Amino acid sequence: MTVEEILEKLEALGNEKLRLQNKKHGADDNQFGVKMGDIRTLAKPIKADNELAKALWKTGNMEARLVAILVTNPKKLPPAELEEMVQSGRIPQIADWLNSYIVKNHPAKESFREKWMNSKNTWAARAGWSLTSGRIAREPEGLDIPALLNRIESEMAKAAPEVQWTMNSALAQIGIYFPAHRKRAIAIGEKLGIYRDYPTSKDCTSPFAPIWINEMSKRLGKA
Structure with a gap:
């Protein structure tokens, strides 16, 4: 066609x-x-x-x-x-x-991931954090988890809404797949309060990181 x-x-x-x-x-x-x-x-x-x-x-x-x-x-x-x-x-x-x-x-996704996470372009930054979220869940080897938490804590509140969405996903994935960092991930989510009041239907999990982390950790047997 x-x-x-x-x-x-x-x-x-x-x-x-x-x-x-x-x-x-x-x-x-x-x-x-x-x-x-x-x-x-x-x-x-x-x-x-x-x-x-x-x-x-x-x-x-x-x-x-x-x-x-x-x-x-x-x-x-x-x-x-x-x-x-x-x-x-x-x-x-x-x-x-x-x-x-x-x-x-x-x-070239990995080289772009590192580049885009620091981009001033909203959509590139969104993509960079989306790739990072995926790596946290599936291929975390080589990632500096404490450094990622530091960035999320200091940058997410001021990020564009489109970027906040994928940064929040990265925060939740850290809390779900890294029990040693779960307490801090939840604390960051509570401190920032992003998506705390997000409307969520009964059959869906809230994107508010503390709720997301706790529910998925139990569901995946990682609590």
């Missing part, structure tokens, strides 16, 4: 109610309001095509960018292009899909 054909299909799948809902969650007017499941269905028959993905990304359209993410082969994506995509994510949904499908599978 061409870029034009994909945009036509996305527009036909659009829903005004969902479009308005997306705007409340950070999207701009360059979107159609397409369900995530419909975007996946549209992208599924398209083979990995980085050139098509690049063209879709350039449209700036939210759903076209989500399709672009799904049809990108991370291993063939030049590092400079990845960094440009990350820095121009602009919408949480795009940033999260980008991190899940491309960033964490890119060969």
